[in-house]
Amino acid sequence: MYKKGMTLFSILAILTMVVTACGGPAPTPQVVKETVKETVVVQQVVKETVVVAGTPVVKEVVKEVVVTATPAPMEQKLEIFEWWTGPGEKEAAAAMFKALGDKYPDIKVVANPVPGGGGVNQRVVLQARITAGLPPDTFQTLGGAELKNYVDSDVLQPLDDLYAQLKYKDVIPGPLYNAVTINGHPYSVPLNMHIQNILYYNKKLFDELKITPPTTFAELLAACDTIKKAKPDMACLGLGSKEKWEDAFVFDSILLEDGGADYYVKLYKGMVDVSTDPIYKGALTKFQKLIPYINADHSGLTWDQAVGLVGSNQAAMTLMGTWAIGAFIQGSKWQPGVDFGAVTFPQKPDRIMLFHPDTYGLAKGAPDPEATMKWLEVVASPELQIPTDVTQGGLFARKDIDATKFPDPIRQELQNYAATNPGKLILDQHGSILPGPAQAAYWDILSGFLAQPDVDGTVKAVANMMTKFDVKTASAWYNWP
Numbered sequence: 001m002y003k004k005g006m007t008l009f010s011i012l013a014i015l016t017m018v019v020t021a022c023g024g025p026a027p028t029p030q031v032v033k034e035t036v037k038e039t040v041v042v043q044q045v046v047k048e049t050v051v052v053a054g055t056p057v058v059k060e061v062v063k064e065v066v067v068t069a070t071p072a073p074m075e076q077k078l079e080i081f082e083w084w085t086g087p088g089e090k091e092a093a094a095a096m097f098k099a100l101g102d103k104y105p106d107i108k109v110v111a112n113p114v115p116g117g118g119g120v121n122q123r124v125v126l127q128a129r130i131t132a133g134l135p136p137d138t139f140q141t142l143g144g145a146e147l148k149n150y151v152d153s154d155v156l157q158p159l160d161d162l163y164a165q166l167k168y169k170d171v172i173p174g175p176l177y178n179a180v181t182i183n184g185h186p187y188s189v190p191l192n193m194h195i196q197n198i199l200y201y202n203k204k205l206f207d208e209l210k211i212t213p214p215t216t217f218a219e220l221l222a223a224c225d226t227i228k229k230a231k232p233d234m235a236c237l238g239l240g241s242k243e244k245w246e247d248a249f250v251f252d253s254i255l256l257e258d259g260g261a262d263y264y265v266k267l268y269k270g271m272v273d274v275s276t277d278p279i280y281k282g283a284l285t286k287f288q289k290l291i292p293y294i295n296a297d298h299s300g301l302t303w304d305q306a307v308g309l310v311g312s313n314q315a316a317m318t319l320m321g322t323w324a325i326g327a328f329i330q331g332s333k334w335q336p337g338v339d340f341g342a343v344t345f346p347q348k349p350d351r352i353m354l355f356h357p358d359t360y361g362l363a364k365g366a367p368d369p370e371a372t373m374k375w376l377e378v379v380a381s382p383e384l385q386i387p388t389d390v391t392q393g394g395l396f397a398r399k400d401i402d403a404t405k406f407p408d409p410i411r412q413e414l415q416n417y418a419a420t421n422p423g424k425l426i427l428d429q430h431g432s433i434l435p436g437p438a439q440a441a442y443w444d445i446l447s448g449f450l451a452q453p454d455v456d457g458t459v460k461a462v463a464n465m466m467t468k469f470d471v472k473t474a475s476a477w478y479n480w481p
Contacts, residue, residue: 076371079110080360081129081139083122084392086304088326092392096191099384100375107371112136120243130155135363137372141188143179143357144431145439148477150361151182157362158185162373168380171398173422178479179431180359189379190357192394194321195414196428197253197354199345200328201317202310203338205231215347217254217286224293227316236293238315240306241450244443248429250290250319251446252354255283257346261426264352265480268433270471275463281455288453299451308332310340319345321430325393325410336408344414352424353417356431357397423481433478438469 078100084093097109114122126139135155141147150156163169163186169177172190180188199220201213209230214220224236241247256264259279266272267280274280295315298306304327309315311332318324325342328334336342344351360379362372378384385396386405395415396405403415418425432439442465449458466472 076104076107076374077110077368078107078138078371078375079112079136079367080375081112081114081122081126081136083114083140085114086302086323086327087331088323088329088392091330092326092388095387095391096379096384099381099387100378103378103381103383104371104374107374120245130363133365135365137363137366137368138360138375139363141359141361142431143176143188143190143359144427144433144478145435145475146432147180147188147359147361148182149436151187155364156187157364158187159189159362159376160185162189162376162380166377166380171400173399173418173425175355175422175425175427175480176357176397179357179427182477188359188361189376190359190397191379191385192389192392192397193355193357193418193425194323194394194428194430195344195353195355195418196249196321196430197256197319197345197352198322198324198342199253199317199319200307200310200324200340200342202313203341205313205316206341213341213343215343215345217257217346220345221289221293223317224290228293231316234313235295235309235315236317237290237295238306238309238318239294239298240301240303241298241447242300242302244447245429246303246306246320247446247450248443249321251283251287252429253319253345254286254290255280256352256354257348258283258286260349261352261424261480265426265433265478268471269475269478270466270473273463274459274466280462281459284449284455284458287449288455291450291453294450299447304331321393321428322395322411322414323393325408326391327393336410342410350424351417352426353414353421354428355418355425356428358394426480427478433475434471435469435474438465438471438474441465441469 082093084090093111097111100107100109112125114125122140126136129135141150168189169186173193176190176193177186180186180190199214205227206213209226211223211226212219214223227234227236237250239246239250252264255267259267263272263279267274272280295301295306295309301309303320303324306315306318307320307324307327308331310318311328311334325336328336328340332339334340344353360376362369362376366372382398382401385398386401389396390406395411395418399419403412403419406412406415427433429439434442442462445458445461445465
């Protein structure tokens with residue numbers, strides 16, 4: 001075969017020379033691109049015994065075996081959108097990716113962190129990617145109405161098989177499972193639980209002034225009066241309203257005390273006629289009384305800057321979620337139980353925890369679904385949750401992780417309470433019972449109230465919002481307890 005090929009090649013070469021000699025200048029050769037797969041030919045000598053005329057004869061047969069090179073394994077990439085960019089959050093994101101790398105070192109993480117507390121800016125960029133048909137493999141999303149919006153928009157894959165494989169439903173609180181379950185199917189994996197209604201305070205200041213940490217609105221106002229007299233240049237309550245959801249956090253705590261847990265749920269499910277409801281109007285009146293004790297520049301600050309006001313002795317308290325613990329430790333270098341303390345607020349008529357989880361799911365059309373499923377497996381593991389939640393400030397999603405893994409008494413107590421009192425967990429303003437569009441409008445209304453307090457006008461605006469977004473229908477999916 002080789003000789004025939006050489007003979008044919010020689011004939012073609014001679015013809016080419018003849019044509020060139022007879023026809024003048026040689027034409028410009030045409031360039032033909034060809035992909036050649038390199039192979040290696042290995043000769044193997046195989047001995048075979050055959051019988052010829054009754055006599056065994058050993059034959060040596062030379063076989064040529066064509067061996068192709070083993071292709072390099074495809075690189076596994078995980079493209080992920082997350083919004084952890086604040087103090088304590090960046091370190092927690094690094095802990096997450098380290099946990100993934102420890103279990104699956106061949107997966108390359110391509111992270112797209114977008115600045116903005118609570119994912120406000122990240123959601124805009126993510127939505128543009130999804131609309132363009134270019135989703136990342138996975139992205140950070142909260143449970144509740146936000147997750148439901150992605151599911152209703154056909155963006156996420158259900159994760160029933162993964163939950164069954166990991167038996168994950170059995171190791172997380174029921175309300176947490178419900179927060180990530182839409183139409184009977186889990187769509188994301190929570191790595192934590194954040195408690196919204198926590199009042200942080202300057203412990204040394206409170207010890208100095210002999211103030212008991214407040215757990216009711218009346219106690220909060222009394223503490224503010226004492227602080228204002230002793231420290232006239234210090235704000236009583238540090239607040240960052242730049243992204244507006246922070247204002248709803250403060251109002252929720254007042255509302256929860258006045259109405260209780262059942263009222264809170266019914267309100268955000270659109271089952272309360274706000275226009276004639278005395279509880280809602282009374283909570284707004286209390287909210288107005290708190291305004292003189294809030295830092296005047298709150299509209300220009302983010303949540304972590306409000307935490308920084310306490311850490312720099314410019315404010316005595318701040319009401320924020322568990323992630324503020326990481327901000328105190330990383331940003332202000334304050335230690336829990338030493339420099340700052342914390343109490344859930346309020347604690348009457350009942351001690352309720354308003355919560356939401358950070359979660360991740362599998363996007364439809366994910367570039368690398370195999371790498372994503374490995375990521376979700378790690379998200380559900382103690383190996384990720386312990387270093388991540390300890391660093392960032394959230395509680396463990398898993399009930400079977402020992403609370404003493406937290407180094408501070410604040411979260412140890414919160415973790416134990418949440419694990420033994422799952423019926424006290426209600427979705428908060430981040431996870432949200434309200435549908436997404438209504439939630440954003442609600443934040444605008446409450447932020448406007450802080451700027452220009454108008455109780456009657458605000459009541460009317462909230463009532464109109466409930467009607468405009470048909471909250472009663474849109475929030476019917478949520479059940480509590």
